[in-house]
Amino acid sequence: MGTREQILAIGQELLVEDGLRAITTNAVAQRARVSKKTLYQHFPSKDELLEGILVSFLENQLGRWDAILERDEPAIERILASLRFVAEFLPMIQTRLVNQVEAVAPHLWLTIDAIRMKRLQRLMSLMTEAQDEGFLRPDVDPDHWTLMLTGMIRSVVTPQVLLRTGISLAEILVSIQQIYFHGLLTDKGKRYIADKEIS
Numbered sequence: 001m002g003t004r005e006q007i008l009a010i011g012q013e014l015l016v017e018d019g020l021r022a023i024t025t026n027a028v029a030q031r032a033r034v035s036k037k038t039l040y041q042h043f044p045s046k047d048e049l050l051e052g053i054l055v056s057f058l059e060n061q062l063g064r065w066d067a068i069l070e071r072d073e074p075a076i077e078r079i080l081a082s083l084r085f086v087a088e089f090l091p092m093i094q095t096r097l098v099n100q101v102e103a104v105a106p107h108l109w110l111t112i113d114a115i116r117m118k119r120l121q122r123l124m125s126l127m128t129e130a131q132d133e134g135f136l137r138p139d140v141d142p143d144h145w146t147l148m149l150t151g152m153i154r155s156v157v158t159p160q161v162l163l164r165t166g167i168s169l170a171e172i173l174v175s176i177q178q179i180y181f182h183g184l185l186t187d188k189g190k191r192y193i194a195d196k197e198i199s
Helices: 004-016 024-031 038-044 046-069 073-105 108-132 140-154 161-167 169-184 188-197
Strands: none
Touching: 004 024, 004 046, 004 073, 004 161, 024 038, 024 046, 046 073, 046 108, 073 169, 073 188, 108 140, 140 169, 140 188
16 A cells, blocks of 8 residues: 555545544554654645545545445435445444535545535436336436426535534435435336335
8 A cells, every 4th residue: 555545545434433524644654653744745735635535535435425326226225225335334424424525624525525426417317217117107307307306405515504404314314215216206116115115
């Protein structure tokens, strides 16, 4: 493992253990056993260090979601697995990351937003597949659905809204699933999900 990768790995450990606030140049350099001079050669500022750690952490974690999206199984199953993944992932990062971004590095929210929007766009192609398979209503335009979903997520799933309302990411996810997904199901899709819940 190279020095840059080692620094990022240590930063991710700090992020998981104590959250975004724990990531300081001193803490990372000390734990990675590198000098601050070496740290600054790879990350010329604390902002670049935070962004590097954040992006590597999210991409590593979301690699699991990418694997779900690439599975060789019906689109409806990949959508359901995606919803389960997000339900597990979001609460894990809420206190360590999302709730701290506003205070520590608000500019990083744009980076987080870009990463999550990339995955949401991939869900749009899954929706089209699920429509072709007969699980989702054919009269709903996938572009419109994705546009409304991403707009809702961008306006609601933000540090400011979550901190102000006290709503958890898990609660929001349940609402998204009920409002934005279950309303799309055909009778075939409803039976499929009912069968999954029974088994």
